[in-house]
Amino acid sequence: MDTAVMLFTRDLRVHDNPALAAACAAARHVVPMFVFDEALLPASPNRVRFLVDALRDLDGSLRALGGGLLLRRGDPVAETVRVAGRAGAQAVFLSGDVSRYAARRLARLERECEAARIGVSALPGATVVPPGALAPAGGDHYKVFTPYWRAWEAAPRRPAAALPDRVAPPPADGLTDRRCPDGHVELDVVAEKFAAGASPDLLAGGEAAGRERMRRWLDEGLPGYGDGHDDLAGDRTSRLSAYLRFGCVSPLELAAAARGRPGGEPFVRQLAWRDFHHQVTAAFPDIGRRDYRPRDRRWHDDADALDAWREGRTGLPIVDAGMRQLRREGWMHNRARMISASFLTRNLRVDWRHGLAHFGAWLTDGDVADNAGNWQWVAGTGNDTRPNRVLNPLRQAARFDADGAYVRRYVPELAGLDARDAHAPWRLPPEDRRALPYPAPILDPEP
Structure with a gap:
């Protein structure tokens, strides 16, 4: 394959990124891109601030590998198909996800790419164990954590994806912002417009910051996690949740590194809880809207x-x-x-x-x-x-x-x-x- 598009969504890292590794292995040239869906940007200034940091860091990592990150704005599906067409790409690679928004985005992307004769590959990476990999006998997902935890512990793990040797961009005339000027976006503009009012003590985003925090946590914080993770003032938790949410840190790498260390089992159990909620959401995408188990609760409007x-x-x-x-x-x-x-x-x-x-x-x-x-x-x-x-x-x-x-x-x-x-x-x-x-x-x- 000559050219592929790597669509980053919430997998903003180059280490253990199966979609990026697959794109680089399959194609001579790769166009890494991220699309700001402006319908989502007003939702949280904090996440926008963290996202901007993460994208800056990702662009730097890709440039170190010979590439760079193309930033667009608009409808993610339309922008991806448009860039793929102008780059002459034969395939689009991205990481799988479980939210209703992500499922609809993937379904639309597959339809639009099929019409344009472009392949689509969605690969795992957002969780330790993919959401559909485990299911109880006679059911489509686990509804109780303890049996899920037992199955999760015994489940085979995929190998961590290798860091690409190179992310080779298309020839200079294959794709430039000059040919798609209406879709280009600057990170400073996004931050100024949508990150105003962010929390003053927000952590810095990005893979570099996340990996450094992960290293320090494994060496210094993890041993006391079992006894101290509920101590509110002691704050003996990893604070890696935002890095996991944006994919700046690989949950698979984190779980593998923590396993077997002092404090590792209770911490890895929390990563399994994260996977548990993802497999529930994959089976019940309305989890943010409807009761998973209706209890006839009578809520007060106060x-x-x-x-x-x-x-x-x-x-x-x-x-x-x-x-x-x-x-x-x-x-x-x-x-x-x-x-x-x-x-x-x-x-x-x-x-x-x-x-x-x-x-x-x-x-x-x-x-x-x-x-x-x-x-x-x-x-x-x-x-x-x-x-x-x-x-x-x-x-x-x-x-x-x-x-x-x-x-x-x-x-x-x-x-x-x-x-x-x-x-x-x-x-x-x-x-x-x-x-x-x-x-x-x-x-x-x-x-």
Whole structure:
């Protein structure tokens, strides 16, 4: 094959990228490209900021291999087919994905490319084990995690894809921005237009940053993960979720590197949870819209309570600390995610879809499969085998923020209090409570 297009989507790396490796092996010339779908760009300034960083890094990696990244804007399918036609490409390569959006994009791409006599190859890479690789007897996907985990542990792994020796572009006259000027886009313009208002303490995106964080985590953080991953103030988690969400880090490489090390098993189990949610979403693409397991929940329409929750002013410090961390960092500790989600859906009885939308607007690692899967798990409409589980915020605070350091870090109004009072400031004497610039609880925290 003379020329192929490599369409990057959420696999923004050159290491262990099966689609890129296959394109370079199959074709003498490869056109790497990314298409900004402007219908999606306004969804999250944090993800746009991270994405811009990742694309800059990817372009640098491709240039080091002799290529470069072509950036377009518009409809991803139309732009890909147009570039493939002008480059004289015989095939398009991309990574598979499970969201409804991704499934529809792939189906349209296959139809349009078939009409243009261009081949399409969608390869794995977004998960450790591909979503369709495991299924229970008599079913199309696993609905409970524990049996999935057993099957996942025993499943064979694909070998990591080799880093291409070279990404050779077409001849100079084969494809230039001059021939498609209306589709070209500059990263600085995207950032200025769509990343305004991003969280101030956002991590830098990109494969280089992700691989360095992965290296440090495996060497320094992983050994204490089993005992410390729920310690809110200790923050002994990898913070690799955004790099996994954008494919800056290979989940397969990460799982292989962690396996067998101290702390490796509980961490690898979290990667299996990620794969679990992806195989659920592949089978149930409406996971972000409809109850996976309808429970006839009766939700309350309480705009004031929802706003207080979003803004971190519920008067429940452990909840507010998590929500303020989300705004400041574009990330939230997983234990805090569960506490805040349980408070919204179980205490305030607000529909989980409102929480999902807010997390989706701010989480840099916001991913349909994991975000919606976890929200439904907490709300009791998803894959939790105990659908009536409620996380008591005070007990959670006492257990996972025993000295109150997490609350004091993100709720500075309570910085001068000891742990007991920082977790429950309403217990203070009335004159002390009135002196705090912190709201009273929006519901009785100790019914």
